[in-house]
Amino acid sequence: MTSDLSALPPGSMIGILGGGQLGRMLSLAASKLGMRTHIYCPDANSPAFEVTPHKTVAAYDDEMALAAFADAVDVITYEFENVPAATAEFLAARKPLRPGARALAISQDRLAEKSFLASKNIPVAPHRAVATPADLDAAMEELGLPAVLKTTRLGYDGKGQRVIRERSEAAEAFAALEPKPLVLEAFVPFEKEISVVVARNLPGEVRSFDAAENMHRHHILFTSTVPADIPPGLEKHAAMLAKVIVVALDYVGVLGVEFFVVPGERPSLMVNEIAPRVHNSGHWTEAVCLTDQFEQHIRAILGWPLGDPARLADVVMENLVGDEVGIVPDGIDGNTQPHLYGKTETRPGRKMGHVNRIVRGA
Amino acid sequence: MTSDLSALPPGSMIGILGGGQLGRMLSLAASKLGMRTHIYCPDANSPAFEVTPHKTVAAYDDEMALAAFADAVDVITYEFENVPAATAEFLAARKPLRPGARALAISQDRLAEKSFLASKNIPVAPHRAVATPADLDAAMEELGLPAVLKTTRLGYDGKGQRVIRERSEAAEAFAALEPKPLVLEAFVPFEKEISVVVARNLPGEVRSFDAAENMHRHHILFTSTVPADIPPGLEKHAAMLAKVIVVALDYVGVLGVEFFVVPGERPSLMVNEIAPRVHNSGHWTEAVCLTDQFEQHIRAILGWPLGDPARLADVVMENLVGDEVGIVPDGIDGNTQPHLYGKTETRPGRKMGHVNRIVRGA
Incomplete structure (x- = not known):
């Protein structure tokens, strides 16, 4: 929203999307610096609600709630990368969103992330986009097995991925993983x-x-x-x-x-x-x-x-x-x-x- | 109230008397341990109110508010030693008050504190109780000058004390310091x-x-x-x-x-x-x-x-x-x-x- 580089003063209100432990620990750290925090989370039982009096309990697509939240704060950040793109855009139009929408967009999409990294010559595992069973066949051919089939979105803590050791496992893995498209990554024999x-x-x-x-x-x-x-x-x-x-x-x-x-x-x-x-x-x-x-x-x-x-x-x-x-x-x-x-x-x-x-x- | 020595579990509610920076920092530390905190302070603008959703804005002698506060918490502590004795007793009868009322009583009264310390053979400055101008005359005679005349109660950050360098300053110092009684302390040539x-x-x-x-x-x-x-x-x-x-x-x-x-x-x-x-x-x-x-x-x-x-x-x-x-x-x-x-x-x-x-x- 703004390219103003000046420092926000003590007493500023920091808006935090997400009320889990990371939002809670961010709030505690902000308080140490003399800041106030406002937590936005759909779950009324969020642990971060216990460390500040300022909260919004609402869905991430509730534009009335988002607008009021933006009005109430000086800068907005988040504790998780799966902030919906529309939410990020809506908020970024009203108050500084840091990190910015581009970092969110890239890290929300495993394929976009790998393409971005590769474009900066940063080594990543060999991988192929997989939208159809035919894509998967071709990808297994090129990358070899074992390989790991992953969703491009919404994966965390091992959710949203399957190891494919033999071709016979491919069809079930493809069917089980949602949402599509997927990405097949070569198995990296890391130490x-x-x-x-x-x-x-x-x-x-x-x-x-x-x-x-x-x-x-x-x-x-x-x-x-x-x-x-x-x-x-x-x-x-x-x-x-x-x-x-x-x-x-x-x-x-x-x-x-x-x-x-x-x-x-x-x-x-x-x-x-x-x-x-x-x-x-x-x-x-x-x-x-x-x-x-x-x-x-x-x-x-x-x-x-x-x-x-x-x-x-x-x-x-x-x-x-x-x-x-x-x-x-x-x-x-x-x-x-x-x-x-x-x-x-x-x-x-x-x-x-x-x-x-x-x-x-x- | 109780002599139960068992540990309070995570999620317990800690009541804190006083909403200044010490109460605020205690609350932040308690949150790190998974606790919740409830701040009690008469000043609606207290900084500690910004780090928890649980608060009571009421006077320290408001027994209705104190009773509700005690009901809402599992243990009570405080950020300042001038908690009124009646408040401490009222709360301690309802929930564990830690530190206890005795530590408060002693540290609220400079004379009681010095007597307690001396009774444990802990060196303190030579001192005399001063309730009247005649007491002050006698104390100056015994301790010599310069000496420091202090209130026994409610002093902090240098408030409630006067250095007496000459006898001619004594009457004004005695008149100025409240509440009585006072205590005269020998000047300690500390390094x-x-x-x-x-x-x-x-x-x-x-x-x-x-x-x-x-x-x-x-x-x-x-x-x-x-x-x-x-x-x-x-x-x-x-x-x-x-x-x-x-x-x-x-x-x-x-x-x-x-x-x-x-x-x-x-x-x-x-x-x-x-x-x-x-x-x-x-x-x-x-x-x-x-x-x-x-x-x-x-x-x-x-x-x-x-x-x-x-x-x-x-x-x-x-x-x-x-x-x-x-x-x-x-x-x-x-x-x-x-x-x-x-x-x-x-x-x-x-x-x-x-x-x-x-x-x-x-």
């Missing part, structure tokens, strides 16, 4: 996954946090360990690629970049996906960095100078999924920093909180 | 002031943060520097005295202890005052400790294990008073962590926020 959380602020300053090494369990992030056990040159390269991405997108805010580390004579990197928001694999920053990812995002969208992302200790972040939240408080020792999301209902597979286990002497 | 923030939880575990060295300006805390420039033995001694105090009070929560460092062949300590709450000179803990004083207070009153107070870097906390808040955001560099209190009106002498300047490599 590990790392991620880099990078920030770019309104005037264009870029800083990234140290890379985290991620382990998954049942397709949900289980642990992020920092430092990652990778050669220093590879970590520098990951930060450089992350910078290329945010600069190319004219991005404002924090962005998560997931990389595969591909073994070889010299291990190399391949971008798995990007997320235009604070990232689960960056929750460790809260415990051990001078500035954490949540404050960094708020600083970035306010047009403030970025904070120092330097890390003061080694750390392992572990998600508490479902009943695992029961280890708090009695199962935690002093070196373990819990962060619970205030969700009233515990469900299997639901992220209820995380802990940061700190190893002193980084 | 510096340090403070220790100590925590004791419901089961009785005690941990203290490193000592901070405090500088004042116009009687308001200006900077707290950590580590304090004092011999290691003296710092250990300060922590030991702080522990004696919380154990003697059967205290639950975080308590601030201010000490004078008195020069001599071997420098010694004298307790200046105690505050039964999180303390301005502990705001540095937020930037560099595994657990900060706000989370430590919440853990303590919940009956949770205390967190590790270990410090990861050297730091200088600087209060932003009045217009000084204007240095944010443009006057801060990356190593400087701002924390603003969200106060809508800037007034001279009003604490608007603080910054933590971090020196890496502790």
